[in-house]
Amino acid sequence: MSDSVIAAPDHKIQGRPGTVPILPLIVLCGVLLLPIGTIVFSVFSPSDGTIRHLMDTVLADYVVNSLALMLGVGVLVLMLAILPAWLVTMYRFPASTILEWALLLPLAMPAYIIAYTYTGLLDVSGPVQVFIRETFGLRYGEYWFPVIRSLGGAIAMLAFVLYPYVYLLTRTAFVEQSVGVLEVSRTLGCNARQAFVRVALPLARPAIAAGLALVMMETLSDYGTVQYFGIPVFTTGIFKTWFGLGSSVAAAQLSALLMSAILILLVLERWSRRQVSYQHTSSRYNRLRRTHLTGLKGVGALIYCSLPVVIGFLVPAGQLISWVTQTWQLTIDSAFLELVRNTIGLAATLSVVALLPALLAAYTTRQRQDLLSRSLVRLLGMGYAIPGTVVAVGVLIPLAFLDNTIDSIARARLDFSTGLIFSGTVFALLLAYLVRFLPVSLNTVDAGLARIKPTMDDTARSLGLRPFTVLRKVHMPVIRGSLLTACLLVFVDVMKELPATLVLRPFNFNTLAVRTYELANDERLAEAAGPALMIVIVGIIPVILLSRAITRSRPGDE
Amino acid sequence: MRLIPVTVIILAVVLLVGQTTSAADVVNIYSARNEALIKPLLDRYAERTGVEINLVTGSADALIKRLELEGINSPADLLLTVDVGRLFRAKSAGLLRAVSSDILDQNVPEIYRDSAGYWVALSLRSRVIIYAPDRVDESELSSYQALAQPKWRGRVCIRSSSNIYNQSLIAAMIAHDGREATETWVRGLVNNMARPPAGGDRDQIKAIVAGQCDVAVINHYYLAGMLTSGLAQDRETAEQVRLFWPDQEGRGAHINASGAGVTRAAKNVEAAIALLEFLVSPEAQSWYADTNNEYPVRGDVDNSELQKRWGDFKADQLALEQLGVFNAEAVRLMDRAGWK
Numbered sequence: 001m002s003d004s005v006i007a008a009p010d011h012k013i014q015g016r017p018g019t020v021p022i023l024p025l026i027v028l029c030g031v032l033l034l035p036i037g038t039i040v041f042s043v044f045s046p047s048d049g050t051i052r053h054l055m056d057t058v059l060a061d062y063v064v065n066s067l068a069l070m071l072g073v074g075v076l077v078l079m080l081a082i083l084p085a086w087l088v089t090m091y092r093f094p095a096s097t098i099l100e101w102a103l104l105l106p107l108a109m110p111a112y113i114i115a116y117t118y119t120g121l122l123d124v125s126g127p128v129q130v131f132i133r134e135t136f137g138l139r140y141g142e143y144w145f146p147v148i149r150s151l152g153g154a155i156a157m158l159a160f161v162l163y164p165y166v167y168l169l170t171r172t173a174f175v176e177q178s179v180g181v182l183e184v185s186r187t188l189g190c191n192a193r194q195a196f197v198r199v200a201l202p203l204a205r206p207a208i209a210a211g212l213a214l215v216m217m218e219t220l221s222d223y224g225t226v227q228y229f230g231i232p233v234f235t236t237g238i239f240k241t242w243f244g245l246g247s248s249v250a251a252a253q254l255s256a257l258l259m260s261a262i263l264i265l266l267v268l269e270r271w272s273r274r275q276v277s278y279q280h281t282s283s284r285y286n287r288l289r290r291t292h293l294t295g296l297k298g299v300g301a302l303i304y305c306s307l308p309v310v311i312g313f314l315v316p317a318g319q320l321i322s323w324v325t326q327t328w329q330l331t332i333d334s335a336f337l338e339l340v341r342n343t344i345g346l347a348a349t350l351s352v353v354a355l356l357p358a359l360l361a362a363y364t365t366r367q368r369q370d371l372l373s374r375s376l377v378r379l380l381g382m383g384y385a386i387p388g389t390v391v392a393v394g395v396l397i398p399l400a401f402l403d404n405t406i407d408s409i410a411r412a413r414l415d416f417s418t419g420l421i422f423s424g425t426v427f428a429l430l431l432a433y434l435v436r437f438l439p440v441s442l443n444t445v446d447a448g449l450a451r452i453k454p455t456m457d458d459t460a461r462s463l464g465l466r467p468f469t470v471l472r473k474v475h476m477p478v479i480r481g482s483l484l485t486a487c488l489l490v491f492v493d494v495m496k497e498l499p500a501t502l503v504l505r506p507f508n509f510n511t512l513a514v515r516t517y518e519l520a521n522d523e524r525l526a527e528a529a530g531p532a533l534m535i536v537i538v539g540i541i542p543v544i545l546l547s548r549a550i551t552r553s554r555p556g557d558e
Numbered sequence: 559m560r561l562i563p564v565t566v567i568i569l570a571v572v573l574l575v576g577q578t579t580s581a582a583d584v585v586n587i588y589s590a591r592n593e594a595l596i597k598p599l600l601d602r603y604a605e606r607t608g609v610e611i612n613l614v615t616g617s618a619d620a621l622i623k624r625l626e627l628e629g630i631n632s633p634a635d636l637l638l639t640v641d642v643g644r645l646f647r648a649k650s651a652g653l654l655r656a657v658s659s660d661i662l663d664q665n666v667p668e669i670y671r672d673s674a675g676y677w678v679a680l681s682l683r684s685r686v687i688i689y690a691p692d693r694v695d696e697s698e699l700s701s702y703q704a705l706a707q708p709k710w711r712g713r714v715c716i717r718s719s720s721n722i723y724n725q726s727l728i729a730a731m732i733a734h735d736g737r738e739a740t741e742t743w744v745r746g747l748v749n750n751m752a753r754p755p756a757g758g759d760r761d762q763i764k765a766i767v768a769g770q771c772d773v774a775v776i777n778h779y780y781l782a783g784m785l786t787s788g789l790a791q792d793r794e795t796a797e798q799v800r801l802f803w804p805d806q807e808g809r810g811a812h813i814n815a816s817g818a819g820v821t822r823a824a825k826n827v828e829a830a831i832a833l834l835e836f837l838v839s840p841e842a843q844s845w846y847a848d849t850n851n852e853y854p855v856r857g858d859v860d861n862s863e864l865q866k867r868w869g870d871f872k873a874d875q876l877a878l879e880q881l882g883v884f885n886a887e888a889v890r891l892m893d894r895a896g897w898k
Contacts (some may be wrong), residue, residue, distance in 0.1 A: 057893040119757070125764035125795065133769075140769030149756040175827070230718050230756045232898060240720045240889070242619065298785065326789055393623055400627040407631050420631045426625075503620040507586060507612035510593070516617065520590040522762040526789055 020367040020467045023338060028357050030375045032127050032435050035394030035401060036382060042252040050241060050250035062237040063256075065151060066261075069233060072155035073162065073219045074212060080159060080312075081166035082208065084305040086196055089174040092290045093298040099305045101547035106312030108539025109163040110496040112224025113516065113532045115157045117316035119228070120323075122148040139283035149229040154332065154385030157225050160312035162218050164543075166211035168485070169447060172550050173207035176451065192291070206450060210443050215271045217385035217439070220262060221501055224517075234258045235387045241435070255390050266378055317536060323529030331519075331530030335510075340534060343511040346426070347494040350433045351441075351487040363471045366449050367457070377442070384439035388432070395432040395504065399423045408418075424506050432500040437493050441486040442453040448482025449464065449475060484549050488542035495539055512538075575652055584610045585829045587631040588625060589638035590618035596638065599845050603836050609829055617646040625653050625821060632823040635830040638680075640816040641722045644727070645677040646882020654819040657827070665856045669877040670815060677819030679878055681836050681852035684871070687726050687802040687810045688781060690766045696827075701805040701813070705773065706746025714747065715762040716773035718755040719892035723777055726814045728892060729884035730876055734809065737891065742776045744895040745811035755898050756830070760784060767798045782864050801872035810872035816852070861884065 088100040106114075112276050120143075129145055132138065144194070147153065177200060186192075187201040201208075223235045234254060244249035293301050324331075361380060365373045383391065403420040410418045424430055452475060460470040476483065498513040505514070513529040521526035562614065589596055593615050600611045612623070618639040621651050625632050625648065637654065648654050656675040662669075670679035687699055698709075702756050705714055717724065731740040752771035762774035763781060784796035818837070820830045836842055843854035847862040854861075 033870060051889055053893070072890060123757075123761070123764070124768035124770045125761075129768065147753075228757075230754065230898060236720070239619075248623075328815055330788060389620060392620070393627075396624060396627045400629060404629050404631055417631075420633065422630050423631075424633060480559075502616045503624060505616075507614050509614075514615075515593075518594065521758075522594070523783075525759040 010229050020364050022364065022368065022373060024360055025364045025373055028360060028381060031431075032357070032383065032438065033351060033379055034398050035391055035432070035435050036379075036386065038397045039252050039386075039390055040256050041393045042249065047249055048249055050255050052249035053453050054237070054241065054250060054254070054286045058232060058237065061232045064235040065231055066153060069158070069215060069226070070216055070219050070500075072151070074216060076155060076159035077163045077166055077212065077215050080163040080202075080308045081211070082170055084175060084308065084413065085167050085171040086200065087289060087293075087305055089171055090196075091106040091293050093293040093301040093303065095302055095306065097498055099302075099309065100551065101544055102313075103162045103167055103305065104543045104547050105309060106161045106541050107168075107492055108536045109267045109313055110160050110224070110314055110498075110513070110532075111158050111162045111218075111222055111537060112228060112498070112520075113318045113320070114161050114312070114533070115154075115225045115228050116520055116528065117319040118153070118157060119148055120525055121315070121319055122146075127336050148200065150259070151231055154225055154229045156311075157229075158219055158222060160308060163308055163312070165214045165218075165489075168546065168550070169211040169444075169488075170204050172447075172481075172485070175550055177203055177263060205344050207447060208215045209269050210447050212241050212383075213266065214384065214440065220258065220385045221387045221436075222250040223387050223389070238390065239389060253385070259386065262382050263378075265385075269388060270334060270374075270378065282372065294388070315535070320529045320536065323526040324533050327527045328530060331527050336530070336534075339510055339512050339515055339531060342509060343495055343513070343535070344538060346429065346433070346511065347491045350430055350437065351491040354434060354438055354441040354490050355431065355445075355483060355486060357438055358445045359471065359476075360481075361438075361442055361474070362446040362449050363468075366446075367467055378477070380442065383435040383440040384437065386436070388436060388501075389503055391432050392500040392503035395435065395500075396423065396426055399428055400494070401430070415475060424504075426506060426509070429501065429504045429506075432504055433494050436500065437490050438491055438496070440489045444482050444486040444489060445479065448479035448485075451488050451516035452478055481549050481552075485546060486545045488549075491542050492539050495535055583608060583829065584612065585635050585826055586612045586633045587614070587636045587638055588590035588621040588821075589613055589615045589632045590644065591615070591638050591640050592623060595850055598849070599837070599842055600833075602687060602784055602845075603833060607832075608890070609833070611833075622648050622651070622653065625823070626651055628823070630823050633761055633825075634821050634824045635824040636692050636818055636833065637821055638816070638818040641726060641881070642677070642679065642815055642817055642878040643722060643726055643882045643885040645672070645817050645819050646879060646885070648819065649676040650882075653784075653822055653823065655822045655827070657820050657829050657834075659835060662831075662838060666839050667855070668687035669875060670817075670855045672879060673820070673877070675818050678720060678834060678838065679817040679842060680834075681843075681846040681850075682855060683723075683773060683814050683852055684721055684778045684803070684873065684875075685814065686778045686781075687773055687775055687804050688763060688766065689802060690769075690794050691800050693772045696800070699773070699802045699804075701808055702731070702775070702894050703743055705775070706743045706750060708750075710750040710773065712750065712752050713772040714750045715752050715765045715774040716747070716755060717758060717762060719757075719897040721890070723759075724775075724892070724897075725885055725888045726881040728777070730812050730820045730874065731747050731882045732879040732884045732891070733876055737887065741891050741895055743898060748895055750898050763799055763888070765797055767795050777853045778868075782862075785864060786851070799867060805874070806872050809876075810874040813873050813876075813878070815855070815878055817878075856864045 006080050084099070084103055084209060088096050088103065120126055124140060132143060132145070133140070136143070137421070181203070182195050182199060185195045190198060214463050221235065226233050227236050238251050238254045238258070241247055341441055399422045400420070403423050406421060407418045410416050456474060457470055460474045461467070465473065498517050501511055501514055502517065505511070512535045515531040516528045516535065519531070567849055587600070593613065597613060600613065600624055602610065604611045618641070621637065622644060625634055625637065637648055645654070654676045662678050666678055670676070672684070687702070687705070688697060716848050717726070728740060728744065731743065753765070759780040761774035762776050763784060765771050766774055778801065781796055781799070781801055784792040787793055789834070805811060818834060819828060820834070838855060838858050840856070843856060845857040846852045847859065847865060849852055851864070852863055
């Protein structure tokens with residue numbers, strides 16, 4: 001190997017740009033941005049006056065509600081995620097080792113399912129209000145009770161299932177921080193709180209921002225919850241315009257508006273941490289000495305950290321279980337096993353498939369650091385915020401065009417019809433998932449790479465390794481944890497995915513989410529509980545694996 | 559990088575698996591009617607005739623979009639929806655084909671078929687008024703129009719205007735009474751709502767029982783579904799409200815329908831028509847009644863037990879086609895009137 005360094009002068013360290021070819025990234029973006037681009041370009045079809053009607057009537061509502069939803073979810077998520085992440089990492093208090101992983105459980109709970117369960121519990125006709133009325137002899141309207149189907153309700157539902165994204169990435173950051181940094185801060189006179197606010201938090205800021213970006217995008221693309229609660233936001237507006245008003249042009253215009261908002265959000269997120277690039281300079285990791293919290297402090301920490309788990313997981317899971325005990329005979333049959341198999345098959349396939357493009361994109365930008373690659377990756381990130389149905393239609397358009405073109409060529413030249421080759425297959429479905437969920441994988445891999453010192457790349461390169469060999473031999477082993485995280489996050493996301501699956505799936509192919517939706521849509525919540533609970537149960541497994549992986553990822557801890 | 563070959567193999571396998579055959583004894587269906595409410599019937603047909611039936615369910619709009627984009631090569635032979643508005647839209651977009659069948663013509667009344675033979679209704683649903691008997695006397699109720707009267711202020715529950723059944727109701731009114739009269743009525747109704755529209759039709763029933771409102775407008779089979787539910791709690795709730803057939807002195811209760819049409823791209827036209835003919839047969843029609851308490855499209859089929867208890871009612875004789883004609887107009891009108 002040292003021979004090749006001497007013999008091959010082109011392996012000398014050159015300027016950063018140009019070390020990694022840009023072409024693969026461009027091809028990748030070409031394929032994955034096609035669906036999004038298709039939608040955007042339909043904006044330029046002749047307008048039919050529908051957007052005018054929307055501006056006159058409901059567009060302002062969409063904008064205000066969407067913003068309020070994002071703001072509300074964002075604030076609540078930060079409150080639910082960051083302090084518990086810090087507490088379970090740095091302290092020991094009652095149940096803290098359980099909470100460490102239990103705080104991730106709501107990740108397995110799809111937002112639309114938590115919305116169903118809390119509506120069942122807290123709506124006017126639910127057991128809680130019935131109990132109040134019967135106990136105190138009150139009638140409806142004679143007592144105050146929060147309305148679950150409201151903007152506030154939607155904020156709470158989304159926040160309680162989305163906070164784990166921030167918790168996960170933040171805790172990973174806390175765990176990987178060198179304890180030395182904190183010790184130094186303490187010797188310099190910081191108390192525990194100051195060490196948290198002044199040192200740990202800023203160090204974790206990229207992770208928090210990345211998690212929050214995911215949460216914001218999930219919020220913007222959510223359809224199930226807002227639709228169920230009847231909140232007029234962008235996603236519900238797009239559907240109503242597209243389908244109710246029958247105007248795909250206006251729907252595309254709304255989607256394009258939404259995408260501009262997402263793009264601004266992504267740019268802001270990048271810009272906010274543009275100058276901030278932290279790498280640890282010390283690789284010495286002492287064993288974390290966790291402070292024991294006792295008495296009131298311990299109880300306080302216990303309550304604060306268990307609240308998100310109780311509301312985001314235990315209560316809705318309990319409700320699901322209680323429904324299932326009433327309806328399992330109706331829903332659990334041989335077809336049910338097939339649902340489970342299909343769901344897991346899709347999720348597992350995509351979680352692995354998504355790693356390659358994620359690594360490619362993250363590594364290319366890391367090495368090149370130029371505007372083109374950064375912009376391309378930014379664009380790829382948009383997919384996550386685009387409602388599943390829009391992505392699905394965006395995938396259908398080019399695939400159907402491709403299929404029909406191949407077919408007409410074959411008919412003309414070979415007198416033979418190929419029919420549809422890609423449309424209506426699992427391939428189309430996987431492509432849509434990739435457009436939607438690559439950003440999850442990409443963000444995680446990117447965050448992993450960001451923690452590796454650039455000097456490590458330089459060293460490896462100076463030893464004569466080619467760029468992608470560096471990735472494979474140096475980076476991938478180091479960020480193994482991040483890769484696993486990326487896989488598991490995508491797995492859980494695909495399991496929960498509904499709208500794109502609904503539009504694109506092949507004949508006679510259902511998933512748990514589809515079955516849940518069909519029953520819930522027919523207003524049979526209790527029967528929907530069977531498949532819903534199964535989604536949660538299967539989702540828990542990767543969630544627990546995730547947590548163990550993080551705990552083990554800390555160098556120096558056994 | 560061992561992942562690459564693995565990925566390729568996986569994709570190749572799923573691609574092959576994903577392809578459906580198009581032999582003569584196959585019918586491929588895009589259905590907006592959910593699996594539980596159609597598959598048993600299709601299975602019965604498949605078993606008897608040996609015809610292979612492939613099914614994808616989903617929202618009608620998405621399926622229509624898919625049909626449109628797949629174009630002439632679409633594998634779908636039949637489009638099944640739960641409302642006529644969507645069939646009308648599919649027809650307008652050139653996605654359906656006209657078929658002629660004596661069996662369909664003889665057994666399904668003209669108002670329940672497309673005038674040019676592009677689609678046929680398969681089951682009927684009525685949009686009815688339900689009320690809390692302890693707070694509302696039956697004599698206070700009459701037509702949908704009456705629900706806009708001031709005495710119902712803050713007492714009416716109805717779901718969102720994005721719901722197709724409400725869109726069809728308003729489309730029917732526009733067809734009968736014109737746009738202006740309908741808009742005035744909708745504004746009156748919005749004023750009378752007990753709460754911003756939320757939930758589905760069953761939720762409106764529950765809201766009445768909880769005391770949030772006194773009357774609601776729902777599709778009749780949701781009440782039927784709760785009355786015959788496997789869950790005791792549902793049955794108890796549903797038994798606390800009463801059903802009222804609207805506008806019996808006038809033009810009759812509003813009717814919407816589930817239906818189907820053969821696609822333009824259909825490769826198995828004959829088989830698809832044969833399946834449609836089966837779906838309007840007395841056997842299939844009584845299945846609709848027994849399973850979901852929907853009303854048959856033909857007169858010579860027995861109603862379900864529950865339907866018999868509810869008795870006969872006068873149905874609006876508006877041709878269902880009109881619901882499609884006025885759908886977009888209805889949506890705009892509801893937006894303007896502030897129906898969320």
